[in-house]
Amino acid sequence: MNIKINRQGSIESFDIPFQSTTLLKALFYIKQQEDNSLTFSSNCRSGVCGTCAVRVNGKEVLACSYNYQEGDLVEPLAYHEVQRDLKVNKQKVRETLKNSKAWLQSSQQAEITQEQVELTQKQTDCILCDSCYSSCPVLELNPNFIGPFALTRAYRYTADPREGNIQSIVDTIQTNGIWDCTLCGNCTEVCPQGIDPKMDITMLRGTSSQFGYNDPNFQAMDFGFGGF
Amino acid sequence: MIDVLIIGSGGAGLASALRAKELGADVLVVGKSYPTASQTSMAQGGINASLGNVTADSISSHITDTIKSAHKLCDNHMVEYICHDAPKTIEWLESLGVPFDRTAQYKVAQRQLGGASSKRACYAQDYTGLKILHTLYDTCLKEGIEILEEYFLLNLITEEKVVLGAIFLDIVTGEVKEIRAKSTIIATGGYAGVYRGFTTNSEGATGDGIASVLRAGGVVSDMEFVQFHPTALKSSATLISESARGEGGYLVNSKGERFIDELLPRDVVARAIASQIANGDEVFLDIRHLGEDKILHLMPQEVHLCRLYENIDPIKELIPIKPVAHYSMGGIDVNRELEVTGLKNCYAVGECSNAKVHGANRLGGNSLLEIISLGRLAGENAYKLNVDYSNRDNQQLQKEQEYIESLFEEYPWERNFYQIQDELGRKFYNDAGVVRDNTKLNNLLNELRVIKADIDNMGIGDKERKNNTNLVEFLQFKNILEVGEVILDSAIVRDESRGAHYKEAFPNQDDKLYRANSLYWIEDGILQNRLVKVV
Ligand SMILES: Cc1cc2nc3c(=O)[nH]c(=O)nc-3n(C[C@H](O)[C@H](O)[C@H](O)COP(=O)(O)OP(=O)(O)OC[C@H]3O[C@@H](n4cnc5c(N)ncnc54)[C@H](O)[C@@H]3O)c2cc1C
Ligand code: SF4
Ligand code: SF4
Numbered sequence: 178m179n180i181k182i183n184r185q186g187s188i189e190s191f192d193i194p195f196q197s198t199t200l201l202k203a204l205f206y207i208k209q210q211e212d213n214s215l216t217f218s219s220n221c222r223s224g225v226c227g228t229c230a231v232r233v234n235g236k237e238v239l240a241c242s243y244n245y246q247e248g249d250l251v252e253p254l255a256y257h258e259v260q261r262d263l264k265v266n267k268q269k270v271r272e273t274l275k276n277s278k279a280w281l282q283s284s285q286q287a288e289i290t291q292e293q294v295e296l297t298q299k300q301t302d303c304i305l306c307d308s309c310y311s312s313c314p315v316l317e318l319n320p321n322f323i324g325p326f327a328l329t330r331a332y333r334y335t336a337d338p339r340e341g342n343i344q345s346i347v348d349t350i351q352t353n354g355i356w357d358c359t360l361c362g363n364c365t366e367v368c369p370q371g372i373d374p375k376m377d378i379t380m381l382r383g384t385s386s387q388f389g390y391n392d393p394n395f396q397a398m399d400f401g402f403g404g405f
Numbered sequence: 406m407i408d409v410l411i412i413g414s415g416g417a418g419l420a421s422a423l424r425a426k427e428l429g430a431d432v433l434v435v436g437k438s439y440p441t442a443s444q445t446s447m448a449q450g451g452i453n454a455s456l457g458n459v460t461a462d463s464i465s466s467h468i469t470d471t472i473k474s475a476h477k478l479c480d481n482h483m484v485e486y487i488c489h490d491a492p493k494t495i496e497w498l499e500s501l502g503v504p505f506d507r508t509a510q511y512k513v514a515q516r517q518l519g520g521a522s523s524k525r526a527c528y529a530q531d532y533t534g535l536k537i538l539h540t541l542y543d544t545c546l547k548e549g550i551e552i553l554e555e556y557f558l559l560n561l562i563t564e565e566k567v568v569l570g571a572i573f574l575d576i577v578t579g580e581v582k583e584i585r586a587k588s589t590i591i592a593t594g595g596y597a598g599v600y601r602g603f604t605t606n607s608e609g610a611t612g613d614g615i616a617s618v619l620r621a622g623g624v625v626s627d628m629e630f631v632q633f634h635p636t637a638l639k640s641s642a643t644l645i646s647e648s649a650r651g652e653g654g655y656l657v658n659s660k661g662e663r664f665i666d667e668l669l670p671r672d673v674v675a676r677a678i679a680s681q682i683a684n685g686d687e688v689f690l691d692i693r694h695l696g697e698d699k700i701l702h703l704m705p706q707e708v709h710l711c712r713l714y715e716n717i718d719p720i721k722e723l724i725p726i727k728p729v730a731h732y733s734m735g736g737i738d739v740n741r742e743l744e745v746t747g748l749k750n751c752y753a754v755g756e757c758s759n760a761k762v763h764g765a766n767r768l769g770g771n772s773l774l775e776i777i778s779l780g781r782l783a784g785e786n787a788y789k790l791n792v793d794y795s796n797r798d799n800q801q802l803q804k805e806q807e808y809i810e811s812l813f814e815e816y817p818w819e820r821n822f823y824q825i826q827d828e829l830g831r832k833f834y835n836d837a838g839v840v841r842d843n844t845k846l847n848n849l850l851n852e853l854r855v856i857k858a859d860i861d862n863m864g865i866g867d868k869e870r871k872n873n874t875n876l877v878e879f880l881q882f883k884n885i886l887e888v889g890e891v892i893l894d895s896a897i898v899r900d901e902s903r904g905a906h907y908k909e910a911f912p913n914q915d916d917k918l919y920r921a922n923s924l925y926w927i928e929d930g931i932l933q934n935r936l937v938k939v940v
Binding site: 199208209210212213214216217218219220221222223225226227228242244260261264266267268271274275278279280281284288289290291293294297298301302303304305330334337339340 | 438439441442443444446447499500501502504505506507508509511514529530532535536539543544546547554577607608609641643644710713714821823824865866867868869871872873874875
């Protein structure tokens with residue numbers, strides 16, 4: 178079988194002398210037998226460490242959890258600085274977690290039911306693979322957009338009964354945050370963990386209204402009509 | 406000046422960072438991958454604490470179970486420490502926001518794991534390690550803890566056995582850099598990755614920290630003890646959790662015969678499977694009789710893994726399995742304060758260390774407990790230590806730079822180390838695996854020494870400085886050779902069977918000779934060893 182890899186803009190083609198298995202195995206085969214310089218990231222081989230996400234034919238997948246097909250084009254994640262071949266810089270994208278203050282702001286004692294745990298069970302399955310970020314069209318226009326996984330994580334903490342200061346998170350995600358999302362659903366479609374960041378963003382919009390925030394896009398429109 | 410340098414950003418590293426920071430320390434965490442990529446993310450089953458939320462339990466039963474599984478090779482004091490600390494550990498994780506499952510009474514839910522006399526493992530669905538690790542990571546961001554990613558530990562900086570910090574390869578830039586600190590904590594994870602292709606562990610479980618301690622003149626211990634998990638997928642070595650057997654799955658050979666009570670302890674089941682395989686048979690896990698509904702409800706992850714990695718449908722077909730290396734009990738030898746034996750200003754914690762809480766066999770759920778509970782202890786102790794030698798003169802950086810430089814220049818690429826590493830993984834599995842035999846161990850040790858001597862004929866084909874993963878993998882391979890030598894030698898010395906270490910020719914536990922920790926260190930370039938009786 179043959180796969181193609183986008184290496185710094187030039188497309189190279191490789192023959193894999195075995196039947197389709199995981200893409201990660203194919204990448205290792207190339208690196209170990211054909212070309213030591215092929216560069217990609219991986220670690221757990223079982224879909225939980227979030228390291229090996231790439232794009233295949235334009236769609237994000239985990240290399241360890243995808244069986245490659247004849248002619249597949251493998252590329253690095255989008256909206257990440259490509260360091261080399263398929264290896265990208267995730268450090269900068271991790272900053273979005275700081276920008277969204279995606280943690281427990283102030284821990285309070287709370288009685289938690291299993292139903293409440295299940296409410297954000299999916300959200301806490303996130304492996305930080307960055308697939309959703311790579312699929313999000315908003316980043317094309319606004320590189321400062323906090324992006325799907327950080328917003329999902331912010332939502333997860335607002336929904337945690339232990340969170341004693343929801344306002345703090347809500348305040349943080351107004352700019353370059355929830356209102357910038359176009360609700361296109363790309364992130365939801367590519368998430369290997371079945372997480373639905375689009376829904377989480379919608380939920381955060383609801384919470385934000387409770388705290389008196391409105392969609393600034395509508396406000397801008399109001400201004401356009403009634404201003405001056 | 407950095408007070409505490411933490412090498413490794415898994416559960417143990419992050420827990421110690423948070424504790425040291427809480428006490429006011431200036432901390433720096435350095436890891437070869439992103440924190441959330443650490444192997445801690447792979448833990449599924451749970452973390453032990455005798456909360457008694459589901460079935461009656463007590464700290465003393467937790468202690469008793471742990472000691473029993475350790476086969477007289479643990480330090481009872483350390484076992485008591487973690488078992489007593491376990492409820493507080495869960496409380497701490499709770500306060501950070503770990504989404505543990507709940508009982509109907511709003512308490513943390515607990516499940517049964519092998520070898521426990523009660524439902525003791527707190528869990529967050531099937532993602533306990535993942536959710537603990539990510540919550541710790543979020544908290545580190547909150548506390549503003551500085552984390553350097555993609556820094557590969559090359560060596561500790563030592564001056565008369567005092568550790569002054571460490572030297573790293575910055576993977577992204579390719580530069581070799583030193584980081585000095587008042588005290589250093591090593592939290593680099595285990596070494597079951599030596600069994601490449603035959604392990605549930607991640608690719609990075611290559612015992613780097615352990616090898617660096619050996620090179621620095623420190624002591625490692627009990628390296629022969631590697632736990633094998635009975636059921637991993639045959640082709641990918643991916644873990645199929647114990648629950649498949651717990652729910653009533655059968656183990657059968659190719660004739661369709663059951664050959665063992667599936668619910669016996671891990672090491673017993675693993676040996677039974679290994680003996681079938683040694684006799685040329687194949688072994689399968691059969692869950693078909695549980696029915697489609699039950700399978701899909703109880704084991705969705707397993708079904709997915711089988712389809713993905715084995716190309717089979719476990720609802721209709723047998724699942725081909727093999728036992729694989731899963732956890733390393735041995736590691737960097739530490740005292741009760743978690744200070745590395747033979748070195749000063751240096752601590753080790755987590756799977757890379759041997760704090761003697763698991764002895765000859767680890768209980769499921771106790772390692773997550775260890776990394777958090779002792780992780781915090783390490784952070785505390787490392788910060789308390791207040792002697793600062795870190796400004797001492799030292800020439801090591803230059804040597805390390807020269808060495809890395811030489812890899813770019815001098816090494817011909819005559820032998821493919823990847824191929825050797827794969828072969829070695831298979832040989833470790835066959836000859837130093839579930840069932841051991843002195844002749845095979847000796848042969849493999851000789852072979853390994855030949856490979857070691859031939860290292861100059863191997864090297865890196867990729868000559869680009871930046872983001873050179875070929876270089877990282879080569880350095881890991883070298884660590885595997887050093888760690889592997891100790892595994893083999895210590896396995897040869899121990900002529901008995903105890904916990905995870907089993908020799909057919911010596912099937913009994915021999916307390917008179919071998920109720921002892923096996924210590925290894927390098928002196929004048931030569932590997933030395935000594936058995937030290939457990940008191
Ligand atoms: C599949 C699986 C399931 C498991 N299930 C359970 C369970 O249910 N319950 C339980 O208690 N235990 C379980 N375990 C065991 C448990 O997960 C580990 O023992 C534990 O997570 C180890 O944590 P750690 O922090 O010591 O190491 P790790 O999480 O492995 O972290 C090591 C860190 O060190 C870094 N590092 C390594 N080498 C270098 C270097 N050269 N330079 C710089 N940094 C380096 C790595 O990048 C990483 O950040 C399981 C293990 C596996 C593999
Ligand atoms: S739904 Fe929103 S966050 Fe998700 S990809 Fe679309 S624009 Fe981005
Ligand atoms: S939300 Fe899904 S796609 Fe996005 S980082 Fe998390 S696991 Fe990956």
